[in-house]
Amino acid sequence: MSGTDMKFCSSYFLLDPTKASVLDLLILLFSRNFTSTRFIDSPPDTLKSIRRSFASRLIVALAILLQKILILIRKPFAFVGALLTYWPNILTANGGFFKLILHLLTGKLVKPEESSAAFTSFTGCTDRRVELDEKINVGTIEYKSMLSIMASKIAYENKSFISSVVKNTWKMDFVGFYDFYNAFQERNLTLAFVFKASSTNPNLIVVSFRGTDPFDADDWCTDLDISWYELKNVGKVHAGFSRALGLQKNGWPKEILPLGQQYAYYTIRQKLRDMLAKDKNLKFILTGHSLGGALAALFPMVLAIHGEDELLEKLEGVYTFGQPRVGDEEFGEFMKEVVRKHGIQYERFVYNNDIVPRIPFDDKALFSFKHYGSCIYFNSLYKGKVKEDAPNANYFSLVWLIPKVLNGAWEFIRSFIIQFWKGKEYKENWIMKSVRVLGIIFPGVTNHFPLDYVNSTRLGVLARPSATTSPEDKLALIA
Secondary structure (H helix, E strand, C coil): CCHHHCCCCCEEEEECHHHCCHHHHHHHHCCCCCCCCCCEECCHHHHHHCCCCHHHHHHHHHHHHHHHHHHHCHHHHHHHHHHHHHHHHHHHHCCCHHHHHHHHHHCCCCCCCCCCCCCCCHHHHHCCCCCCCCCCCCCCHHHHHHHHHHHHHHCCCCHHHHHHHHHHHCCCEEEEEEEEEECCCCEEEEEEEEEEECCCCCCEEEEEECCCCCCCHHHHHHHHCCCEEEECCCEEEEHHHHHHHCCECCECCCCCCCCCCCCHHHHHHHHHHHHHHHCCCCEEEEEEECHHHHHHHHHHHHHHHCCCHHHHHHEEEEEEECCCCCEEHHHHHHHHHHHHHHCCEEEEEEECCCCHHHCCCCCCCCCCEECCCCEEEECCCCEEEEECCCCCCCCCCHHHHHHHHHHHHHHHHHHHHHHHHHCHHHCCCHHHHHHHHHHHHCCCCHHHCHHHHHHHHHHCEECCCCCCCCHHHHHHHHC
Protein backbone atom coordinates (compact mmCIF):
# COMPACT_ATOMS: atom_id res chain seq x y z
CA MET A 1 0.00 0.00 0.00
CA SER A 2 1.47 3.31 -0.97
CA GLY A 3 1.40 6.39 1.20
CA THR A 4 -1.20 8.02 -1.04
CA ASP A 5 -3.61 5.15 -0.29
CA MET A 6 -3.22 5.46 3.47
CA LYS A 7 -6.45 6.99 4.76
CA PHE A 8 -6.63 6.00 8.41
CA CYS A 9 -3.26 7.12 9.83
CA SER A 10 -0.57 9.61 8.97
CA SER A 11 2.36 7.81 10.56
CA TYR A 12 3.33 4.27 9.62
CA PHE A 13 6.36 2.13 8.86
CA LEU A 14 5.69 -0.72 6.43
CA LEU A 15 8.20 -3.23 5.09
CA ASP A 16 7.71 -5.35 1.96
CA PRO A 17 10.26 -8.21 1.81
CA THR A 18 9.22 -9.11 -1.76
CA LYS A 19 10.62 -5.78 -3.01
CA ALA A 20 14.01 -6.10 -1.30
CA SER A 21 17.03 -7.81 -2.84
CA VAL A 22 20.03 -9.05 -0.86
CA LEU A 23 22.00 -6.14 -2.33
CA ASP A 24 19.34 -3.73 -1.03
CA LEU A 25 19.80 -5.15 2.47
CA LEU A 26 23.58 -4.82 2.30
CA ILE A 27 23.25 -1.20 1.16
CA LEU A 28 20.82 -0.57 4.02
CA LEU A 29 23.39 -1.72 6.56
CA PHE A 30 25.92 0.87 5.40
CA SER A 31 23.54 3.72 4.62
CA ARG A 32 21.49 5.90 6.96
CA ASN A 33 19.14 6.88 4.16
CA PHE A 34 15.80 5.04 4.55
CA THR A 35 14.06 7.23 1.97
CA SER A 36 15.81 5.69 -1.04
CA THR A 37 14.76 2.13 -0.23
CA ARG A 38 11.96 0.70 -2.34
CA PHE A 39 10.90 -1.84 0.29
CA ILE A 40 10.13 0.71 3.04
CA ASP A 41 6.85 2.61 2.83
CA SER A 42 6.68 5.44 5.34
CA PRO A 43 5.91 9.18 5.27
CA PRO A 44 8.98 11.48 5.11
CA ASP A 45 8.10 13.07 8.45
CA THR A 46 8.01 9.66 10.12
CA LEU A 47 11.34 8.65 8.61
CA LYS A 48 12.93 11.89 9.81
CA SER A 49 11.88 11.13 13.37
CA ILE A 50 13.42 7.65 13.32
CA ARG A 51 16.91 7.21 14.70
CA ARG A 52 18.78 5.34 12.00
CA SER A 53 21.36 3.59 14.17
CA PHE A 54 23.24 0.58 12.88
CA ALA A 55 21.36 -1.61 15.38
CA SER A 56 18.01 -0.47 13.95
CA ARG A 57 19.12 -0.98 10.36
CA LEU A 58 20.44 -4.42 11.29
CA ILE A 59 17.08 -5.38 12.81
CA VAL A 60 15.27 -4.22 9.66
CA ALA A 61 17.68 -6.15 7.43
CA LEU A 62 17.46 -9.34 9.51
CA ALA A 63 13.66 -9.20 9.71
CA ILE A 64 13.35 -8.83 5.95
CA LEU A 65 16.01 -11.48 5.24
CA LEU A 66 14.26 -14.04 7.45
CA GLN A 67 10.93 -13.30 5.79
CA LYS A 68 12.50 -13.65 2.33
CA ILE A 69 13.94 -17.04 3.30
CA LEU A 70 10.56 -18.16 4.63
CA ILE A 71 8.82 -17.03 1.44
CA LEU A 72 11.44 -18.90 -0.62
CA ILE A 73 11.00 -22.17 1.29
CA ARG A 74 7.23 -21.84 1.80
CA LYS A 75 6.30 -24.96 -0.22
CA PRO A 76 9.10 -27.33 0.91
CA PHE A 77 8.60 -26.11 4.49
CA ALA A 78 4.90 -26.97 4.31
CA PHE A 79 5.72 -30.31 2.65
CA VAL A 80 8.11 -31.29 5.44
CA GLY A 81 5.47 -30.28 7.97
CA ALA A 82 2.85 -32.39 6.21
CA LEU A 83 5.15 -35.43 6.27
CA LEU A 84 6.03 -34.97 9.94
CA THR A 85 2.32 -34.65 10.73
CA TYR A 86 1.15 -37.54 8.57
CA TRP A 87 3.66 -40.05 10.01
CA PRO A 88 2.40 -40.10 13.63
CA ASN A 89 -1.20 -40.02 12.39
CA ILE A 90 -0.74 -43.06 10.17
CA LEU A 91 0.94 -44.85 13.08
CA THR A 92 -2.00 -44.06 15.34
CA ALA A 93 -4.58 -45.02 12.70
CA ASN A 94 -2.96 -48.44 12.31
CA GLY A 95 -2.29 -49.16 15.97
CA GLY A 96 1.46 -48.62 16.08
CA PHE A 97 4.58 -49.36 14.04
CA PHE A 98 4.39 -53.16 13.91
CA LYS A 99 0.69 -53.20 13.05
CA LEU A 100 1.41 -50.60 10.37
CA ILE A 101 3.94 -53.00 8.79
CA LEU A 102 1.44 -55.86 9.07
CA HIS A 103 -1.30 -53.79 7.46
CA LEU A 104 1.06 -52.80 4.65
CA LEU A 105 1.91 -56.45 3.97
CA THR A 106 -1.71 -57.61 4.10
CA GLY A 107 -3.14 -54.71 2.13
CA LYS A 108 -5.19 -53.46 5.08
CA LEU A 109 -3.46 -50.11 5.51
CA VAL A 110 -5.66 -47.51 7.18
CA LYS A 111 -5.05 -44.04 5.76
CA PRO A 112 -5.80 -41.15 8.13
CA GLU A 113 -8.32 -38.57 6.94
CA GLU A 114 -7.05 -35.04 7.54
CA SER A 115 -10.52 -33.63 8.17
CA SER A 116 -11.55 -36.31 10.66
CA ALA A 117 -11.85 -35.94 14.42
CA ALA A 118 -9.02 -38.46 14.82
CA PHE A 119 -6.44 -36.51 12.80
CA THR A 120 -4.04 -34.42 14.89
CA SER A 121 -1.83 -31.50 13.87
CA PHE A 122 1.92 -31.63 14.48
CA THR A 123 1.44 -29.35 17.49
CA GLY A 124 -1.23 -31.72 18.78
CA CYS A 125 1.04 -34.71 18.18
CA THR A 126 3.61 -33.28 20.63
CA ASP A 127 0.97 -33.31 23.38
CA ARG A 128 -2.16 -35.38 22.89
CA ARG A 129 -3.87 -34.32 26.13
CA VAL A 130 -7.32 -32.82 25.59
CA GLU A 131 -8.91 -33.43 29.00
CA LEU A 132 -9.41 -30.54 31.41
CA ASP A 133 -7.78 -30.73 34.83
CA GLU A 134 -10.63 -31.64 37.19
CA LYS A 135 -8.50 -30.86 40.25
CA ILE A 136 -8.74 -27.10 39.55
CA ASN A 137 -11.83 -25.43 41.01
CA VAL A 138 -14.32 -24.24 38.39
CA GLY A 139 -14.72 -20.47 38.15
CA THR A 140 -11.32 -19.54 39.57
CA ILE A 141 -8.69 -17.62 37.62
CA GLU A 142 -6.63 -20.82 37.62
CA TYR A 143 -9.52 -22.71 36.01
CA LYS A 144 -10.01 -20.04 33.34
CA SER A 145 -6.27 -20.07 32.64
CA MET A 146 -6.29 -23.85 32.30
CA LEU A 147 -9.42 -23.81 30.13
CA SER A 148 -7.87 -21.08 27.98
CA ILE A 149 -4.60 -22.90 27.27
CA MET A 150 -6.52 -26.07 26.41
CA ALA A 151 -8.73 -24.06 24.03
CA SER A 152 -5.60 -22.43 22.58
CA LYS A 153 -3.97 -25.83 22.14
CA ILE A 154 -6.85 -27.51 20.32
CA ALA A 155 -7.26 -24.40 18.14
CA TYR A 156 -4.48 -25.91 16.00
CA GLU A 157 -6.76 -28.81 15.05
CA ASN A 158 -9.41 -29.22 12.36
CA LYS A 159 -13.08 -28.43 12.86
CA SER A 160 -14.17 -32.04 13.48
CA PHE A 161 -11.47 -32.57 16.11
CA ILE A 162 -12.32 -29.34 17.95
CA SER A 163 -16.06 -29.95 17.84
CA SER A 164 -15.63 -33.48 19.17
CA VAL A 165 -13.44 -32.39 22.08
CA VAL A 166 -15.69 -29.50 23.09
CA LYS A 167 -18.92 -31.51 22.91
CA ASN A 168 -17.83 -35.02 23.90
CA THR A 169 -14.83 -34.53 26.19
CA TRP A 170 -15.53 -31.15 27.80
CA LYS A 171 -19.35 -31.49 27.67
CA MET A 172 -19.66 -27.86 26.54
CA ASP A 173 -21.50 -26.13 23.70
CA PHE A 174 -19.63 -25.82 20.41
CA VAL A 175 -20.67 -22.57 18.71
CA GLY A 176 -18.60 -22.34 15.54
CA PHE A 177 -15.32 -22.72 13.68
CA TYR A 178 -14.14 -19.89 11.41
CA ASP A 179 -11.59 -19.40 8.64
CA PHE A 180 -11.17 -15.63 8.26
CA TYR A 181 -10.07 -13.49 5.34
CA ASN A 182 -7.00 -11.22 5.31
CA ALA A 183 -7.75 -8.21 3.10
CA PHE A 184 -4.07 -7.44 2.52
CA GLN A 185 -2.88 -10.94 1.59
CA GLU A 186 -6.25 -11.65 -0.06
CA ARG A 187 -6.49 -15.12 1.43
CA ASN A 188 -8.14 -16.91 4.34
CA LEU A 189 -5.35 -17.05 6.93
CA THR A 190 -6.85 -16.49 10.39
CA LEU A 191 -8.63 -19.33 12.20
CA ALA A 192 -10.64 -19.29 15.41
CA PHE A 193 -13.42 -21.15 17.16
CA VAL A 194 -16.05 -20.24 19.73
CA PHE A 195 -17.69 -22.35 22.44
CA LYS A 196 -19.72 -21.83 25.60
CA ALA A 197 -18.68 -23.16 29.00
CA SER A 198 -21.92 -23.78 30.86
CA SER A 199 -20.12 -25.08 33.97
CA THR A 200 -18.93 -21.64 35.07
CA ASN A 201 -20.89 -18.94 36.87
CA PRO A 202 -21.72 -16.86 34.94
CA ASN A 203 -21.61 -19.01 31.82
CA LEU A 204 -18.65 -18.08 29.65
CA ILE A 205 -18.29 -17.71 25.91
CA VAL A 206 -14.71 -18.58 24.96
CA VAL A 207 -13.15 -17.19 21.77
CA SER A 208 -9.93 -18.99 20.88
CA PHE A 209 -7.63 -17.86 18.05
CA ARG A 210 -5.29 -20.30 16.33
CA GLY A 211 -1.60 -19.53 16.77
CA THR A 212 1.49 -19.88 14.61
CA ASP A 213 1.59 -23.16 12.72
CA PRO A 214 5.16 -24.52 13.11
CA PHE A 215 5.39 -25.20 9.36
CA ASP A 216 3.42 -22.26 7.97
CA ALA A 217 5.78 -19.68 6.45
CA ASP A 218 3.02 -17.05 6.27
CA ASP A 219 2.39 -17.31 10.02
CA TRP A 220 6.08 -16.90 10.80
CA CYS A 221 6.35 -13.95 8.40
CA THR A 222 3.54 -12.27 10.33
CA ASP A 223 5.37 -12.89 13.63
CA LEU A 224 8.66 -11.56 12.25
CA ASP A 225 7.15 -8.50 10.59
CA ILE A 226 8.18 -5.27 12.32
CA SER A 227 5.83 -2.99 10.39
CA TRP A 228 3.46 -0.75 12.32
CA TYR A 229 0.64 1.77 12.03
CA GLU A 230 0.31 4.65 14.48
CA LEU A 231 -3.35 5.13 15.41
CA LYS A 232 -4.50 8.47 16.81
CA ASN A 233 -4.84 8.43 20.62
CA VAL A 234 -3.88 4.74 20.64
CA GLY A 235 -0.22 4.44 19.62
CA LYS A 236 1.79 2.21 17.31
CA VAL A 237 0.19 -1.14 16.57
CA HIS A 238 1.75 -4.14 14.83
CA ALA A 239 0.67 -4.14 11.17
CA GLY A 240 0.72 -7.90 10.54
CA PHE A 241 -1.38 -8.79 13.57
CA SER A 242 -3.83 -5.97 12.80
CA ARG A 243 -4.30 -7.29 9.28
CA ALA A 244 -4.82 -10.84 10.56
CA LEU A 245 -7.50 -9.58 12.98
CA GLY A 246 -9.47 -7.89 10.20
CA LEU A 247 -7.97 -4.47 9.49
CA GLN A 248 -9.48 -3.03 6.31
CA LYS A 249 -7.60 -1.02 3.71
CA ASN A 250 -9.40 2.04 5.05
CA GLY A 251 -8.55 1.20 8.65
CA TRP A 252 -11.06 0.10 11.31
CA PRO A 253 -14.52 1.30 10.19
CA LYS A 254 -17.09 0.54 12.88
CA GLU A 255 -19.29 -1.44 10.49
CA ILE A 256 -18.45 -3.04 7.15
CA LEU A 257 -20.25 -4.80 4.33
CA PRO A 258 -18.57 -8.22 4.25
CA LEU A 259 -19.26 -8.82 0.51
CA GLY A 260 -18.88 -12.56 0.84
CA GLN A 261 -15.81 -12.50 3.10
CA GLN A 262 -15.57 -13.01 6.84
CA TYR A 263 -13.12 -10.92 8.88
CA ALA A 264 -12.07 -12.06 12.35
CA TYR A 265 -12.92 -9.01 14.44
CA TYR A 266 -16.18 -8.12 12.69
CA THR A 267 -17.56 -11.67 12.51
CA ILE A 268 -16.72 -12.55 16.12
CA ARG A 269 -18.02 -9.21 17.39
CA GLN A 270 -21.37 -9.85 15.71
CA LYS A 271 -21.50 -13.39 17.11
CA LEU A 272 -20.87 -11.99 20.59
CA ARG A 273 -23.55 -9.33 20.10
CA ASP A 274 -26.08 -11.98 19.10
CA MET A 275 -25.27 -14.37 21.96
CA LEU A 276 -25.17 -11.66 24.63
CA ALA A 277 -28.47 -10.21 23.38
CA LYS A 278 -30.14 -13.57 24.07
CA ASP A 279 -28.58 -14.03 27.50
CA LYS A 280 -27.65 -10.88 29.45
CA ASN A 281 -25.89 -13.00 32.11
CA LEU A 282 -23.23 -14.30 29.73
CA LYS A 283 -19.65 -13.07 29.77
CA PHE A 284 -16.80 -13.91 27.41
CA ILE A 285 -13.06 -14.43 27.42
CA LEU A 286 -10.49 -14.18 24.63
CA THR A 287 -7.53 -16.51 24.36
CA GLY A 288 -4.80 -17.71 22.06
CA HIS A 289 -1.29 -19.10 21.90
CA SER A 290 1.48 -17.37 19.91
CA LEU A 291 -0.05 -15.44 17.01
CA GLY A 292 -3.45 -16.31 18.47
CA GLY A 293 -2.46 -14.57 21.69
CA ALA A 294 -1.56 -11.43 19.75
CA LEU A 295 -5.02 -11.39 18.15
CA ALA A 296 -6.69 -11.91 21.53
CA ALA A 297 -4.66 -9.01 22.99
CA LEU A 298 -5.60 -6.69 20.11
CA PHE A 299 -9.31 -7.48 20.05
CA PRO A 300 -10.21 -5.23 23.04
CA MET A 301 -8.31 -2.37 21.41
CA VAL A 302 -10.64 -2.36 18.42
CA LEU A 303 -13.68 -2.68 20.70
CA ALA A 304 -12.45 0.41 22.57
CA ILE A 305 -11.83 2.35 19.34
CA HIS A 306 -15.42 1.61 18.32
CA GLY A 307 -16.84 2.58 21.72
CA GLU A 308 -18.20 -0.95 22.32
CA ASP A 309 -18.51 -0.37 26.07
CA GLU A 310 -21.31 -2.89 26.45
CA LEU A 311 -19.16 -5.67 25.02
CA LEU A 312 -16.10 -4.55 26.99
CA GLU A 313 -18.14 -4.75 30.20
CA LYS A 314 -18.93 -8.35 29.29
CA LEU A 315 -15.28 -9.18 28.60
CA GLU A 316 -14.24 -11.09 31.71
CA GLY A 317 -10.65 -11.74 30.70
CA VAL A 318 -7.90 -12.06 28.09
CA TYR A 319 -5.60 -15.08 28.54
CA THR A 320 -2.59 -15.33 26.24
CA PHE A 321 0.29 -17.82 26.03
CA GLY A 322 3.61 -17.15 24.32
CA GLN A 323 2.17 -13.92 22.93
CA PRO A 324 4.46 -11.66 20.84
CA ARG A 325 4.50 -7.90 21.37
CA VAL A 326 1.66 -6.06 19.63
CA GLY A 327 2.30 -2.33 20.14
CA ASP A 328 4.44 0.42 21.64
CA GLU A 329 4.45 2.07 25.07
CA GLU A 330 1.65 4.53 24.18
CA PHE A 331 -0.48 1.62 23.00
CA GLY A 332 0.32 -0.14 26.28
CA GLU A 333 -0.90 2.83 28.32
CA PHE A 334 -4.06 2.96 26.21
CA MET A 335 -4.72 -0.73 26.86
CA LYS A 336 -3.98 -0.48 30.57
CA GLU A 337 -6.72 2.13 30.83
CA VAL A 338 -9.16 -0.06 28.85
CA VAL A 339 -8.41 -3.02 31.12
CA ARG A 340 -8.72 -0.90 34.28
CA LYS A 341 -11.90 0.88 33.24
CA HIS A 342 -13.79 -2.29 32.35
CA GLY A 343 -12.33 -4.60 35.01
CA ILE A 344 -10.82 -7.01 32.47
CA GLN A 345 -8.55 -9.75 33.80
CA TYR A 346 -5.46 -9.76 31.56
CA GLU A 347 -3.19 -12.80 31.98
CA ARG A 348 -0.07 -13.02 29.77
CA PHE A 349 1.79 -16.27 30.31
CA VAL A 350 5.44 -16.69 29.32
CA TYR A 351 7.25 -19.99 29.78
CA ASN A 352 11.00 -19.89 30.38
CA ASN A 353 13.09 -18.93 27.30
CA ASP A 354 10.22 -18.93 24.77
CA ILE A 355 11.48 -16.74 21.91
CA VAL A 356 8.10 -15.55 20.58
CA PRO A 357 7.11 -13.29 23.54
CA ARG A 358 10.46 -11.57 23.02
CA ILE A 359 9.67 -10.44 19.45
CA PRO A 360 9.26 -8.00 17.79
CA PHE A 361 12.19 -6.41 19.60
CA ASP A 362 11.87 -3.71 22.21
CA ASP A 363 14.23 -1.42 20.29
CA LYS A 364 13.92 2.14 21.55
CA ALA A 365 15.78 3.55 18.55
CA LEU A 366 13.20 2.51 15.94
CA PHE A 367 10.26 0.37 17.01
CA SER A 368 9.68 0.55 20.78
CA PHE A 369 7.46 -2.54 20.79
CA LYS A 370 6.44 -3.29 24.37
CA HIS A 371 4.11 -5.64 26.19
CA TYR A 372 1.26 -4.14 28.16
CA GLY A 373 0.35 -5.46 31.57
CA SER A 374 2.39 -7.71 33.82
CA CYS A 375 3.85 -11.05 32.79
CA ILE A 376 3.12 -14.37 34.47
CA TYR A 377 6.51 -16.01 34.05
CA PHE A 378 7.23 -19.70 34.67
CA ASN A 379 10.67 -21.30 34.80
CA SER A 380 11.60 -24.86 33.82
CA LEU A 381 10.54 -26.11 37.27
CA TYR A 382 7.08 -24.64 36.59
CA LYS A 383 7.46 -22.10 39.37
CA GLY A 384 5.71 -18.85 38.51
CA LYS A 385 6.17 -15.23 39.37
CA VAL A 386 4.37 -12.04 38.38
CA LYS A 387 6.88 -9.75 36.67
CA GLU A 388 6.83 -6.66 34.48
CA ASP A 389 8.36 -8.73 31.69
CA ALA A 390 10.23 -11.96 31.14
CA PRO A 391 14.02 -11.92 31.72
CA ASN A 392 16.27 -11.51 28.68
CA ALA A 393 13.53 -9.41 27.09
CA ASN A 394 15.03 -9.31 23.57
CA TYR A 395 16.28 -12.93 23.57
CA PHE A 396 19.56 -12.37 21.66
CA SER A 397 21.99 -11.84 24.52
CA LEU A 398 25.40 -13.53 24.73
CA VAL A 399 25.15 -13.40 28.52
CA TRP A 400 22.12 -15.69 28.37
CA LEU A 401 23.46 -18.08 25.71
CA ILE A 402 25.09 -20.68 27.98
CA PRO A 403 22.24 -20.67 30.55
CA LYS A 404 19.73 -21.17 27.71
CA VAL A 405 21.69 -24.11 26.27
CA LEU A 406 22.02 -25.71 29.71
CA ASN A 407 18.33 -25.17 30.30
CA GLY A 408 17.54 -26.86 26.98
CA ALA A 409 19.65 -29.86 28.06
CA TRP A 410 17.83 -29.99 31.41
CA GLU A 411 14.43 -29.92 29.68
CA PHE A 412 15.52 -32.85 27.50
CA ILE A 413 16.48 -34.81 30.64
CA ARG A 414 13.26 -33.70 32.34
CA SER A 415 11.21 -35.18 29.48
CA PHE A 416 12.31 -38.67 30.61
CA ILE A 417 11.74 -38.21 34.34
CA ILE A 418 8.72 -35.90 34.62
CA GLN A 419 6.26 -38.80 34.62
CA PHE A 420 7.89 -40.14 37.81
CA TRP A 421 8.25 -36.66 39.29
CA LYS A 422 4.84 -35.13 38.55
CA GLY A 423 2.67 -38.06 37.51
CA LYS A 424 1.99 -40.26 34.50
CA GLU A 425 -0.33 -37.66 32.89
CA TYR A 426 2.80 -35.54 32.29
CA LYS A 427 4.68 -38.25 30.39
CA GLU A 428 6.17 -36.84 27.18
CA ASN A 429 5.94 -38.84 23.94
CA TRP A 430 8.77 -39.56 21.52
CA ILE A 431 7.80 -36.65 19.26
CA MET A 432 8.13 -34.09 22.04
CA LYS A 433 11.37 -35.69 23.22
CA SER A 434 12.74 -35.35 19.68
CA VAL A 435 11.67 -31.70 19.66
CA ARG A 436 13.51 -31.20 22.96
CA VAL A 437 16.79 -32.00 21.15
CA LEU A 438 16.15 -28.98 18.93
CA GLY A 439 15.82 -26.94 22.12
CA ILE A 440 19.47 -27.62 22.92
CA ILE A 441 20.64 -26.47 19.49
CA PHE A 442 18.21 -23.51 19.27
CA PRO A 443 17.38 -22.63 22.89
CA GLY A 444 13.91 -21.24 23.43
CA VAL A 445 12.35 -22.60 20.24
CA THR A 446 10.83 -25.68 21.88
CA ASN A 447 9.73 -23.60 24.87
CA HIS A 448 7.07 -22.14 22.60
CA PHE A 449 5.12 -25.39 22.21
CA PRO A 450 1.82 -25.47 24.12
CA LEU A 451 2.86 -28.49 26.24
CA ASP A 452 4.89 -26.41 28.70
CA TYR A 453 2.10 -23.84 28.95
CA VAL A 454 -0.39 -26.61 29.74
CA ASN A 455 1.98 -27.88 32.43
CA SER A 456 2.47 -24.36 33.79
CA THR A 457 -1.27 -23.83 34.31
CA ARG A 458 -1.59 -27.22 36.02
CA LEU A 459 1.63 -27.54 37.97
CA GLY A 460 2.57 -23.90 38.31
CA VAL A 461 3.04 -22.54 41.78
CA LEU A 462 2.18 -18.85 41.49
CA ALA A 463 1.82 -16.11 44.08
CA ARG A 464 -0.85 -13.77 42.74
CA PRO A 465 -1.52 -10.24 44.01
CA SER A 466 -4.96 -10.29 45.69
CA ALA A 467 -7.43 -7.57 46.44
CA THR A 468 -6.13 -7.46 50.01
CA THR A 469 -2.47 -7.34 49.04
CA SER A 470 -0.78 -4.09 49.99
CA PRO A 471 0.84 -1.92 47.27
CA GLU A 472 4.24 -2.74 48.78
CA ASP A 473 3.58 -6.48 48.54
CA LYS A 474 2.42 -6.16 44.94
CA LEU A 475 5.63 -4.35 44.05
CA ALA A 476 7.60 -7.13 45.74
CA LEU A 477 5.83 -9.76 43.61
CA ILE A 478 6.72 -7.91 40.40
CA ALA A 479 10.30 -7.14 41.45
